[in-house]
Amino acid sequence: MQRQQEMNTQEQEQRTLRTAANEQTPNVETHVEPEPAALNDGVTGPSCAQDVAAYCQTEANVLALLHEAPDLVEPRRIVEAVRKMHLCMVTHADVLSVDCVNTLSATTVDTTTADATTVDAATPTITASVPTKKMALDDDAADDDSSMEINIYYSRHHNGAGHALRSGGALAANHIQTGGPSSVMTGVLSHPLTWVFVLPFFLDGVRFSWNSWPCTKLEQTRCVMPTGCLYQPLKPIDGMPPAVEYDPIHCKACSAVLNPYCQVDFVSKLWVCPFCVTRNHFPPHYAENITQENLPAELIPQYTTLEYELQNRQAGPPVFVFCIDTCVPEEELEELKDSIQQTLNQLPPDALIGLVTFGTMVHVHELGFPEVPKSHVFRGNKDFTAQQVFDMLGLAAARKQQQQQQTPGQPQQPQQQVSNSARFLLPVFECGFTLESILEDLQRDPWPVAADQRPQRCTGVAMSVCVGLLEATFRGQGARIMMFVGGPPTVGPGAIVSRDRKEDIRSHTDLQKDKAPLTKKALVHYNDLAARCVASSHVVDIFACSLDQSGVMEMAACVQKTGGVIVLADSFGQSVFRESFRRMFSKFSDEAADCDKDQLTMAFAASVEVLTSREFKVAGAIGPCAPLKRQGAAPKNVSEVEIGVGGTNAWSMGGIDPNTTVAIYFDISNQTPLAPGKARYIQLITRYQHASGRYRTRVTTICGPWTVDPNDTATLGRGFDQEASAVLLARIAVHRSEQGEEQLDIMRWIDRSLIRLAARFADYRKDDPSSFRLSPEFAIFPQFMFHLRRSQFLTVFGYSPDESSYYRHCLLRESTTNSLVMIQPSLLSYSFNGPPVPALLDAASVRSDTILLLDSFFYVVVFHGDTIAAWRDQKFHEDPSHENFKNLLEAPQADAQLIMDSRFPVPRYVVCDQHKSQSRFLMAKLNPSVTHNSMDGQGEVIFTDDVSLKVFMEHLMNLSVKS
Incomplete structure (x- = not known):
């Protein structure tokens, strides 16, 4: 009672402080946020975290919102509810900061009832979390793998993990993200765990594997899962003020910045x-x-x-150097030039741009000499040091001036651009016409190529020259080197294969057996370039567009260490490249703060x-x-x-x-x-x-x-966040794989970690697998691990080294939500029986009278069952009397377009029919519950020897309860 009175007094003092602050006029040094009108100062605040969640739900009018939207919650209203919850919970930060996890109960919302406020006090088990008949396929499927698999969408919402809320509710109107029925959103918005554990992601862009930490090193070891967080440094945060125009205050002892907890x-x-x-x-x-x-x-x-x-x-405007491969076919080069010319209109007028082309030779074009095209040529089969690049481009003076400006003891001066460097890097508004003229006249590499030979492509030398150019002119200032590559490098440092087409490009098998002699030298070359880029704060991006491998695996270190991006496509004319390249230069919306607008x-x-x-x-x-x-x-x-x-x-x-x-x-x-x-x-x-x-x-x-x-x-x-934990564990596994650790050892480590976690936190009787139960906070974590073991991140069979590097690169840089989609793709089912519903990622979900929409992040698949495909081929959708069938065909395509419109890189779009060749994109991701060895039940037969999720879970339960 005394503690509650103290908290209430403290809360009242904070409200009085902020109310009085509203009457002050903010000046340059200070800034005061007005108190939200939704908060009632006369109401006595709650005393524990769970009470805070319930209290703030009432303040934000969440339950009334749900009752007013019985079919689907409007995204705008969800965002507003989130904002109100944010402000309300911050008001009670004194309670949440200390008592956040310790006083939370394990109650969960029973979403099957009509009243969203009904709470089931019993802790749900792994079986109880399985969707009811409304979410499953039918009663007949109750005894197959669906009895063990927890649907990713439903479980996330049911357990308060907040999949829809993490996107701010922006896609809540779309069945892809919300999972269909409004009862699911009811469970999300009305569950206290949603607001206590998911809301911090809205406030700061941080998600922890454990929200309540063990207090000793020994206990941390017993928790098995790593203690860590996933941090988005530039995540847009609703309610955050524009950047304040003064420097932060640091602690004199530890250099921490002044913050609200001081x-x-x-x-x-x-x-x-x-x-x-x-x-x-x-x-x-x-x-x-x-x-x-x-x-x-x-x-x-x-x-x-x-x-x-x-x-x-003040650094100055951003710098971009376009490095173009001219060994590609003529039609490919035209597509690439067209994309770059269109992108020039998206760049800020003061952005500095440069142009480098390469084939047999490397050409550094002078944009500051518009009278006639002029370029400096470097041999493609020779390695050049940084100093040689400075001297050959006439930039030694610019480099010397930079070193003098950075000498310790001298006052820091603004970046000065000497006339020599201005020949190669100029603002868009000055050299736009010259650059377009050079691009229009640019031809493919003129050196002849025999039919049995590969082109002489000196990618490694071209990147080295670009790095040297930026080192001499804008060292320490933000710049990007954009490499447009159309094939493997064959000459000079960084080459990965000889020119003879009889020699195959290295595969995973060649790398394991040490039969790729050029790979080690190439890795050393690109690692050296990566270190130079890191020291200069420069970024390398790779756009590899070819049906053949382009050396992405060797160049990946340059991208990964510098924060660049990799886009892998079949050609420069494919939408995967064109749209991804255009979205690279996206700008803040018109609703952004004035300091960010149009940037x-x-x-x-x-x-x-x-x-x-x-x-x-x-x-x-x-x-x-x-x-x-x-x-x-x-x-x-x-x-x-x-x-x-x-x-x-x-x-x-x-x-x-x-x-x-x-x-x-x-x-x-x-x-x-x-x-x-x-x-x-x-x-x-x-x-x-x-x-x-x-x-x-x-x-x-x-x-x-x-x-x-x-x-x-x-x-x-x-306090366990199974989604963040799955991504943190997956990143460790991928990192260990990149360091050369054996795949089998990584798989064993994942299995042992999962068994130890289940043995510690599951509810069971010793040596009794039938008593095994997982609480909602852990219920879908085994499912994540099952799909991670089968994913392209750890399994290299069927993938080239370039593809594996690309997939791993994306996992290591993307957000939690996107990473989970990569690990366990989402699946939606469309039929005449009702609105789209989440389907189990299982072979049993494949039916002839349904359409499936698979989102695996890297590609989006619209899969038509046999009956649907036959009706479409007979053009029933063109008959006005079958408008429902037309709508059914268009719905997944529209939803797929929504996914692709909001994603970078743009995923590959696949439309396929059951039993056709491209249906492999879907079948490879499904849980093989129906195989050629067990052809019982409904669903598509998958020819594989992989174990199903049911067998995987049975082994997990047996090993976890073992004495």
Whole structure:
């Protein structure tokens, strides 16, 4: 009772503080957010986290929203409810920060009832989470694999994981994302776990594998799953203010940035850092203005994520160098030139551009000489050092000037562009006409190629020249090298195959048997270029468009370490390339803040730094990053245990965009139990160059609880995010595979981790598999692991090395939602029986009278059953009396277009019929519950020796309960 009264008093003081702050006029140093009108100051606040969720649902009018939309919730209203919940829960941050997980009950919403407020107190089991007949295929399928498989959409919603809410409800009107029935959305919006665990993703763009952490290193080991988070540095956050135009204040001891969790002494003008408990004085311009009624933006509770626009540094406009392969066929070159010419209109007028073409030779074109086309030529079979490139391009003076500007002890001066560098890199508004003229006259490589020979393609030398060009002119400033490659490099450093077509390009088998002699040399060459790009803050993008391999595997390090992108397509005329290249230059919407409006969403020269409380350290990161080298001793919060790219707490990320996601792993170093109520703190500091040319710093500060009782597995389990954990585990597996570890060893590690997790957190009786039950927080995690083991990320059979590198690259940089779609594709079923419904990713879902829509991220498949295909071939949809059939055919195509319109890279679109050749795109992803060895039941027969999900789960249960 006393604790509740103290919290209520504290809550009332915070409301009074912000109400008084509204009466102040914000000045340059301070910024005050108006108190939302939806909050009622006269109502006594809740005392625990679960009460907060229920209280805020009432404030946001969530249940009334659901009753008003019985069929489908409008996306706009969902977004508004999320925003209200955000503001309401931040108001009660004093309760949530300490008591967030510890007081949450395991109650779940019974979505089968008509009343959304009905709660089933019994903990659902793995069987109870299986969709009812409304969501399943029919009663006959109850005894097959569907009795063991948890549908990905329904389970996510039912367990409060918030798949639709994570997208802000923007696609809630579409059956693909919502999973169809409104009862599913009812379960999402009315479940307290949704708001407590999923809402932080809205606020800060961070998802943790464990929302409540074990307090000792021993307990962390027993939890099996890695302790980490998935962080989107540029995630658009609803309600976040525009970038403030002043520099952040740092702690003098640990360099943490001032944040809402700092304790402030308004009398002495001091603030206490929550990371190192150091007392810091406010600078004079803060001390003169800060009061309890007038807070700067960084101390307002809502702004746990805040951006600063630095005032003493300015980089200048972004730089783009287009590097074009001229060994491609003439029609391919025309398509590529057309795409680049169209893209010039999307670039900011002040963006600097350069042009390099390569084939047998490398040509660096002078855009500053419009009178006549002029280029500098480099031999394609010779390696050039950085200094040789500087000298041959006449840029040695520019490089020397840069080194003088960066000499320690001298004042930092703005970037000066000397006349020599201006010959090659000019603003779009100055050289646009010249560049278009050069592109129009550009011809394919003139050197003759015999029928039994490959073209002389010097991709490695071309990339080296581009890196040297940017090193000499814009070292340390954001720039992108865009490589357009149409085949394998055959000459010079970086070559992966000889010119003789009798020699096959390396395969996975050749790599395993060490029969690819050129691969090792190529990897060394591209790794050296990657290191130079990281040191210069430059990005490499690869657009490989060919039916043959293009050396993406060898060049992948240049892309992965610099934050670039890879687009793999069959030709430059394919929509996969054309649309993906166009979306590379997407801009902020008209509703964005004035400082972002009409600017590119991509950012440059990015880095991320992680600060932590004393009880745990940073183990490493996996994603589009490279370790940031620093002088002096290593930071104190760096763990000796390395996961991924470890040994540091700061990484260079190069190019980032709103979807870029990095996985950060932690190691709990504390050895003794902690006091109840103690919180942990993490601060993520992202520094980057905005497309406007200004430097920005985004600071995200997160506070979370500890689980003090080592025997309290229930609290730990309720804080488990199975989706984030699956992605974190998948990234570790892919990273280990990229490091050359055997596939079988990785599979065994995944299996053992899953068995240990189930043995610790499942409910069962020893040696009794029939008693095995998983709580909703763990129910679909085994399913994720089943599909991960079968995925293209770990299984290389049937894929080329280039394809494997591309798939892994995408998994290591995409968001949690996209990564889950890659691991376990989504499947929708369309029929005359009702609206589209989620279907089990199972062979039993294939029926002759249905249409299936598969989204695997890399391709979108519209699959027609035999009966549907026959009716379509007979043109029944053209008969006005069969308008329903016409609508049925058009619905999945429209939904597929919605998926492709919102995705980068653009997925391949496949339309196929049952028993036709391209149906393999669907069949390869389905759970083989019906095979040539067991042809009982309904559904399509899959010819495979892979075990089904049912067998996989049976083995898991047997091994987990074993004494």
